[in-house]
Amino acid sequence: MLAAQDRAARMKGEVRVITQEIWADVLGYVRKNISEVEYHTWFAPVKNLGVQDGALVIGVRNSFAQEWFRKHYLELLEDALRALGAQNPQVSFQVLPAAQDALLLPSDPPPAPPGRPPGRPPAGGPPTGLPTENRKTLNPKYTFENFVVGPNNNLAHAAALAVAESPGKAYNPLFIYGDVGLGKTHLMHAVGHYIMERFPEKRIEYVSTESFTNELINAIRDDKTTQFRNRYRSVDLLLVDDIQFLAGKERTQEEFFHTFNALYENHKQIILSSDRPPKDIQTLEGRLRSRFEWGLITDIQSPEFETRVAILKMNAEHNRIDIPQEVLELIARQVTSNIRELEGALMRVVAFASLNSVPFSRAVAAKALSNVFAPQEVKVEMMDVLRSTAAHFNMPPDVIRGSGRVREVVVPRQVAMYLIRELTDHSLPEIGQFFGRDHSTVMHAVSKVTEQLGKDPNLTASVDALRRHLQDVEDEENDT
């Protein structure tokens, strides 16, 4: 409790960064509720200055705008924050110094238009030609360094790295498939960044199949098919997202077939992503399907719990947010498949804690996520049981987890194992791992304590007291 108060105290006066995702959510809400003209007039020039003492601080151009916002948009902005989970939303407006206004505003990316998933680069982008333009189409966040490797994606990651190291030679094409939001685009861009850094003269093109199709339609309409072809057939690396959308588009398939051949024959690297393997893309011409199968087909699966926690941890560090492991674990339990949603859940928790000026805790995270996901009860975790047991027996938690075999240590260790088995959903091997032992040791501990309960009054009293205490902690957290 002391630690929580201390954190809260430290938060006072401190400006907490509000991430682009949250800011984009706020602007998205506003945009839905006012006219486009109004939005562009008033909201396009404002700047998010972070959260201070629980209030979202918005930078505006001059005192006239400050007054205008207070009168006309305060409630709307408060509603936007409420929708993000703030219980007592507060917004303040600050006039930007003229220089900051001029310097900072252009670097702020415009909010995503409704419908485009956050964090994704605008598909297609401007026509590339100069290598420096590669930077515009690749998302700077999507690098190998920022990609967490786990059992779910290690093959796709290794293949992407091999392709990045020997483009056009290792696997061509590289075909990456998997469900929505699992990192296909991220890996493709990572290859792009890697190649761009080592070979700045190489031309890289990233395009979604949808943009490729639209651009082709426009080129046909404007009689510019030659330019269109030259553009795509002269690149060194072609990254095409969501290739499953070629299905049923004969003219686009035809054009893509020739692009593919031109690049392939010149040993240029092609990477394709899809939500399914080539054999499952219906109405895809056989000659294209077989070409997609020439190189390497690799998939990405949903991440396991540990990988999800690692992704959240990396994200938190990236945004310089100090958030306890147990909170990350709660979020990772809540969102199990789509990584984009997982990141969204973290941002929601961060927004909720910032806007309500409360420190991060599992209860806060559960509350922040409760209106998006099914309410989740905060349950005691292995670490809670270990800490409480250690306190009860008056010894450091590490000693209980250590290798000591004297009775004074063995009994608390067995009690902790027994209570973890009873109060959490962890399996015997997981509990074993937590204590650095195998599952049979845990099984033995559980049966030993079960057998002694009722016979050994001291042990029975300890188990009862600890169980009561842990259940109280759980109830308290759920009532917070």
Ligand SMILES: Nc1ncnc2c1ncn2[C@@H]1O[C@H](COP(=O)(O)OP(=O)(O)OP(=O)(O)O)[C@@H](O)[C@H]1O
């Ligand atoms: N292994 C990972 N490590 C870190 N971040 C990841 C990882 N996998 C995915 N992400 C993040 O998850 C989000 C979604 O990833 P991405 O857009 O690459 O998914 P996708 O599979 O291309 O989805 P879609 O099918 O919608 O195109 C991105 O912000 C990305 O950075």
